[in-house]
Amino acid sequence: MDPIEPPSAPQFPMVTDTTRTSVSLAWSPPEEEGGSVITGYLIEMQKVDQVEWTMCNTTPIKICEYTLTHMPQGAEYKFRVMACNAGGPGEPVEIPGIVKVTEMLDYPDYELDPKYEEGYVVRQGGVIRLSVPIKGKPVPICKWTKEGRDISHRAMIATSDDITELVIKEAHRDDTGTYDLVLENKCGRKAVYINVKVIGRPDAPEGPLEFDDIQARSVRVSWRPPSEDGGSDILGYIVERREVSKVAWYTVDSRVVDTALVVKGLKENVEYHFKITAENKFGVSRSLKSDECVTPKTPLSPPEPPINPPEVMDVTKSTVALSWGRPKDDGGARITGYYVERREVSTENQPGEIDIISVAKDCITIHWLRPECDGGKEILGYWIEFRQAGESAWKKCNKERSKDRQFTMGGLMEATEYEFRILAENETGMSRPRRTAMGIKTKLSLGEAPSLKEDMADVITKLGESGTLTCQIIGRPLPEIRWYRYGKELIQSRKYKMSSDGRNHSLTVATDEQEDEGMYTCRASQ
Incomplete structure (x- = not known):
């Protein structure tokens, strides 16, 4: 029978966490077990100003992690771990470095699933589920908002030490937008933005329905597109009509691509109602119905002028007798009368020089x-x-x-x-x-080189809030203003917002990170 030897030293020892009163350690099993199964692990510690090693556990533990509690705050120690089998404890492996008993600090951070990077798409009525793994010491506080405002009361938010999740059931179209997650602890603050798009059936077409070009057997119907297309292009519109005296609707056209249609084949002097329905690839909308009925009939128009100019038949000191011929076209109705106008003939010169x-x-x-x-x-x-x-x-x-x-x-x-x-x-x-x-x-005004009228003052702001830098520069013609940070030109974006009234020029910086601190420069050129 081969003799049993102690196992080799454990592998990859490390400190996983520290608090003001505890230290957590972890390691991996040894490469060589020594011919017998590992029965457990012993942990020893040594205060930095002492020579002796102190046993932390008298009974070997079975798992590859261990937390020491009730440790004196601020004290410094070294730690080592030994594996045990039937042959006894093996060689110890020392955890690198000196460990100080204090709260471990680490900046907040997150791991964003690739499915969120290009935007998260959900069907209307489905579930919006945004899950973001988080880390940081101490565990960061998580705050969810939607485009800078509080989240809908329908949202459920759950957060643990390593993940935060936002869930909205039965998603509406107005749940579409940018969802903001801000992580914050003692070390700092970090934000992540997730674009969510809820797709579904479109809204009803915009009204009211309008009727024009009314003829004896046709009418032109027009409407406006829906305010919301459901996240998908409108494929067309369904146009239906119904005689006022009947109940059933008749489909005139089921795929109208325009927002107007000339409906033909109607009955003269019969009243009709119309309704319009929008359609996209997810289905059809609610219908837009006409508020009032429309009646096809022969259109009337003003009559043509009399066929010849008025002819003077008789003249007295105070009267003139005229005559004229009837119009060729009466506009579709009987002529009810004529208007006769007169004006005094006179000459008026143009204004003087x-x-x-x-x-x-x-x-x-x-x-x-x-x-x-x-x-x-x-x-x-x-x-x-x-x-x-x-x-x-x-x-x-x-x-x-x-x-x-x-x-x-x-x-x-x-x-x-x-x-x-x-x-x-x-x-x-x-x-x-x-x-x-x-x-x-008009005269030509003289130019004026850009000049600084008011220096730009230093700005101090809290992390997470916006800071605004302002300077006053004038010139003729108006100079072109550019902003720089450490010599690199800035462009208008969500982070940097620039404005100018021709004299006062400002740059507003959204300070999401500590690195936003620095030297900003405003330059004017013509």
Whole structure:
């Protein structure tokens, strides 16, 4: 019979955790058992200022881990482990380094399942389950939010030492969004974002239903797309009609790709109701029904003008007798009567010459003379129009009739040529326009290099909150503003938000990590 030898030393000894009063150890079984099964393990400890090793357990333990409790806070020790078999204890293996009895600290962190990285998709009515393994010492506090706001009361959240989970049963379309998980302990704070999309049937088309182009046997029906498409493209719309006097609905078209349809084959002077249903690859929506019925009938239109101009039949000091012919087309209904209009024939001259009073970089002031003839009626006022040189269309300067004969047009572009024209108005109507003899060019303002008007102050903020840096820079033309961190240009994003009113420029930083601290620079260029 071969003699039994003690086993070799255990493998891979390590400290798995420490608190203010405990130390947890772990190791792996020895490579050689010595010809007999391992019966257990003995653990010894040595205070750093002593020579002797003290036995931690008198009876060998069966498992490869051990926690020492009631340890003095702040004390420092060395530890070693021996494997035992029928031949006795083997060689000890020492746990590397000196172990201090104190709470172990480690930054919070997480392991995100790859299925969440490209967005998490759930069918409407299904279960949203977001499970995130976590770590950190002490165990981090977990806070779930949705796009910065509290989670729906329908959400169930459970958190243990190594995982946190959010569950929402019977998912709705409005559960779609970005879910934020923030982990926080004494060491710091870390955030993770998971995009969730709930897909399903679309909402009903947007109303109301509108009817136009009503004919004797057809009508055009139109509507708007659903506000929510269910996360999938709308394949088409189902259009149905029903006679008011009947109960059954009749399908006009089951795959209308547009949001309007001309429905033909109707009965003249019969009342109809319509309903529209949207469809995507997950099913059909609720229906949009017409609030009022529609009746196909022959459309009426205004009659054509009389076939010839009015003919003067007789004239007296106070009367004129006229005659005319009937219209060729009465518009689909009997002619009920005629309107006769008259106007006094008069001549009104255009306004007098236009003078230039002043010209600035963005405004022009002009003055003009009265018309030589007012056409026998009092001048009610003037209308001023302008256009940029080279353009054909005239634009109105004044929204209301001007009583004055001087006008200042502001809001013009500098170093640009403009033309003006004036029209006089009396009760009879408008005069012919009077134009400026030549184009009028606004002045050119001098440029100004960018200059700093107010220094940027240091900003101190708490981790997890936003910090805003502000500086004041002016120049002409307006300078281009860029922001840098340690020389690297920043771009607009969820983390960095930039704004400017042309004079005051700001950068807001969302401080998710300690590394967001540093030197930020604002540069202006033209």
